[in-house]
Amino acid sequence: SQTIHQWPATLVQPVGSPLSLECTVEGTSNPNLYWYRxxxxxxxxxxxxxxxxxxxxxxxxxxxxxxxxxxxxxILSSKKLLxxxxxxxxxxxxxxxxxxxxxxxxxxxxx
Amino acid sequence: xxxxxxxxxxxxxxxxxxxxxxxxxxxxxxxxxxxxxxDCRKEPKLLMSVYSSGNxxxxxxxxxxxxxxxxxxxxxxxKLSDSATxxxxxxxxxxxxxxxxxxxxxxxx
Numbered sequence: 001s002q003t004i005h006q007w008p009a010t011l012v013q014p015v016g017s018p019l020s021l022e023c024t025v026e027g028t029s030n031p032n033l034y035w036y037r038x039x040x041x042x043x044x045x046x047x048x049x050x051x052x053x054x055x056x057x058x059x060x061x062x063x064x065x066x067x068x069x070x071x072x073x074x075i076l077s078s079k080k081l082l083x084x085x086x087x088x089x090x091x092x093x094x095x096x097x098x099x100x101x102x103x104x105x106x107x108x109x110x111x
Numbered sequence: 112x113x114x115x116x117x118x119x120x121x122x123x124x125x126x127x128x129x130x131x132x133x134x135x136x137x138x139x140x141x142x143x144x145x146x147x148x149x150d151c152r153k154e155p156k157l158l159m160s161v162y163s164s165g166n167x168x169x170x171x172x173x174x175x176x177x178x179x180x181x182x183x184x185x186x187x188x189x190k191l192s193d194s195a196t197x198x199x200x201x202x203x204x205x206x207x208x209x210x211x212x213x214x215x216x217x218x219x220x
Contacts, residue, residue, distance in 0.1 A: 032206050043212035044155070044198070051206055059207075090154055097143040097202045102154040 002027035006091045006103030013110055019064075019078040021106050023091030026072065031093040033074040034100065035066055038088040050074060086110045112137050115201050117211035125219050128189050132214045134199030135181045144175055145200040146184045149213065155198055158184075189218045 006023045036044040046059045048066035067075045094100040117134045144161035161173040172185040199211040
């Protein structure tokens with residue numbers, strides 16, 4: 001069966017510090033991968049998605065970037081965090097347009 | 112206009128009640144539709160896919176109306192454990208999943 005791992009679960013970072021969140025998927029090959037952010041009390045905002053190694057589509061211009069160095073690995077990064085980067089970051093995978101499955105999320109607080 | 116719109120609620124209903132949520136979407140080319148459930152501070156989890164012919168899973172029934180561009184979720188015989196936020200999801204283009212902001216449901220004892 002397929003599983004998705006996302007870490008860390010919680011992170012507190014100072015303004016201006018770098019960020020690296022990692023997501024890996026097991027049990028499937030060539031998944032579509034996604035990064036979403038959910039601000040407190042808000043909906044899920046699609047940040048990036050990837051349909052293959054090295055292929056990244058950005059949905060919202062911002063202080064973040066994504067990379068897919070391996071088929072089942074998706075990384076979300078920032079060189080300098082802003083207060084507005086705080087939120088609940090969720091990684092997801094899907095095959096085609098079937099249902100998407102989410103990791104357990106990283107709750108990021110920028111202080 | 113947002114791509115996917117939902118009434119944020121909250122819907123406060125007694126145990127055993129029937130409750131219905133609607134969701135509208137703006138992209139007539141959308142192909143796939145889903146309802147997800149999100150508990151507080153947790154990741155969203157798939158509740159059910161929504162098919163053109165409608166589908167039922169136990170106490171949950173989902174309907175799709177392509178002509179009016181809305182989907183619905185009906186929950187019968189509500190349980191306390193049904194309290195959560197229900198997210199409407201629509202695909203946009205080939206790969207993108209667009210989420211509504213969610214409808215909060217509170218089932219009261």
